[in-house]
Amino acid sequence: MTTRALCIVDLQLDPLRGEPRLQQLARDVATFARTRRDDYALVVASRFRNERRSTYDRLVGDDLRDPDDVALHPEIEDVADAVAESATYSSLTPRVQQLLVGAGVREVHVVGIDTDQCVLATVFALFDAGYEPVVFDDLVDSASGETCHDAGLVALRRAIGEDRVRHS
Numbered sequence: 498m499t500t501r502a503l504c505i506v507d508l509q510l511d512p513l514r515g516e517p518r519l520q521q522l523a524r525d526v527a528t529f530a531r532t533r534r535d536d537y538a539l540v541v542a543s544r545f546r547n548e549r550r551s552t553y554d555r556l557v558g559d560d561l562r563d564p565d566d567v568a569l570h571p572e573i574e575d576v577a578d579a580v581a582e583s584a585t586y587s588s589l590t591p592r593v594q595q596l597l598v599g600a601g602v603r604e605v606h607v608v609g610i611d612t613d614q615c616v617l618a619t620v621f622a623l624f625d626a627g628y629e630p631v632v633f634d635d636l637v638d639s640a641s642g643e644t645c646h647d648a649g650l651v652a653l654r655r656a657i658g659e660d661r662v663r664h665s
Contacts, residue, residue: 502602503530504623505542506588506609506616508573511566512640519610520570522638526608527572529636529665534576538600542577543588544569545615551584586618589626597628604629608636608665612649620653630657633665 508523530540546567547553569580581593597605605628607620616637623630632653639646654662 499536499538500601501537501604501606502539502541502597502600503533503537504588504593504605504607504609504619505530505540505573505577506607506619506637507543507545507611508570508609509544509566510568510570512610513570516640519638519640522610522636523570523573526636527570527576529608529633530573530576537606538602539579539596540577541579541581541588541593541596542569542573543581543583543590543593543609543615543619545586546582546584548584553584553586586615587622588615588619589622594626602628604631606631606633608633610637611639611641611645612637613639613641613645613652614649617649617652620657624657630661632657632662634662635664 505526513519513523544567579596581590583590605623607616607630609616620630620632634650650662
């Protein structure tokens, strides 16, 4: 029995709209999850929902509330064992942590968007909670572009080690 999980971070319709490379990323992640399903005890997808009066709402803005915007890409919805909503940058919600513990997970493979924000925050939270995070650099990206994506990868490599940020 495997003790690994796949965490798919925030592949939601709003940031994917009008972004062919992010739409392709969602399809690539779904294909990866389908073809490698037996490698994982759990596949969990997160979606960010901006709550009124949240820190995100106060400091960043009031987007990502509409159900059509926060809906997951349909292929991601299809491959996930569970979907968890988050109102913070990290996808490691209490529900996700409960699912990981219940499945006996120690190592969590992280994919999705944004490398420099939610992926990074999720990896830090996993690390701090005692999990062994791995990021697949070919299955993460940033809606803010290549510079932000690359900066996120640099931070991730520094934080969790070069060997834990790798190609799928």
